[in-house]
Amino acid sequence: MKNKLLISSAPNLGLLILRIGIGIMFLLHGFPKLMGGLQTWEFLGSQMSVVGINFAPVFWGFMAAISESLGGLLLILGLFTRPAAFLMLFTMLIATLMHLTNGDGLKGASHAIELGIVFISVIIIGAGKYSLDHLFFYRKES
Numbered sequence: 001m002k003n004k005l006l007i008s009s010a011p012n013l014g015l016l017i018l019r020i021g022i023g024i025m026f027l028l029h030g031f032p033k034l035m036g037g038l039q040t041w042e043f044l045g046s047q048m049s050v051v052g053i054n055f056a057p058v059f060w061g062f063m064a065a066i067s068e069s070l071g072g073l074l075l076i077l078g079l080f081t082r083p084a085a086f087l088m089l090f091t092m093l094i095a096t097l098m099h100l101t102n103g104d105g106l107k108g109a110s111h112a113i114e115l116g117i118v119f120i121s122v123i124i125i126g127a128g129k130y131s132l133d134h135l136f137f138y139r140k141e142s
Contacts, residue, residue, distance in 0.1 A: 015128030016078075022118060023075035026088065030068025033061075041065060050097040067091045075122075078131020082123050089119035 033040055038058055045061030053060065067087040074084040092112045099109035106113075127133040 009129075012129040015122075015125065016130040018118070019075045019078055019081070019122070019127065019131070022115070023072045023077075026068050026072030026075065028072075030065055030070075030072055033065035034069045036065070047094055047098045050094065050101050064091050064094070078127035078133050079136075081127035081131060081133050085119040085122040089116055089123065092116040092119060 033044060041058045041061030041064075043057075043061065044064045045057030045059060047064075048054070048057065048060045068091060071084040071088040071091075074080050075088075092115045095112035096109045096116065099105075099112060102108070
């Protein structure tokens with residue numbers, strides 16, 4: 001019985017560990033960008049030129065910083081997990097394209113690609129049972 005309980009909760013525990021670990025890293029990585037101000041946001045937003053978007057770089061940079069920092073916090077909490085993961089996936093897509101167009105190759109882009117794969121998985125799987133999404137948005141079946 002004990003093994004059956006452990007096995008049945010293992011995927012949710014694994015998702016919790018993944019969400020908290022990746023969320024903390026993104027919070028730590030994104031918060032300095034968020035606090036970096038206009039100059040940092042303009043630099044980050046200028047990377048959108050890899051997809052032909054050359055207007056409002058401060059806006060796009062701010063959105064990337066919010067995506068990483070607030071997205072990391074939402075991932076930790078398991079709140080609005082799929083939308084947060086989608087925005088973080090988009091940020092990783094732009095980071096991947098930036099590395100590839102700068103000539104960094106797959107080695108330079110690998111971190112963004114790996115995280116993109118993680119976010120695709122989270123979008124598909126969701127936050128799991130140990131999350132605020134589960135608490136607030138999923139009714140218990142009678």
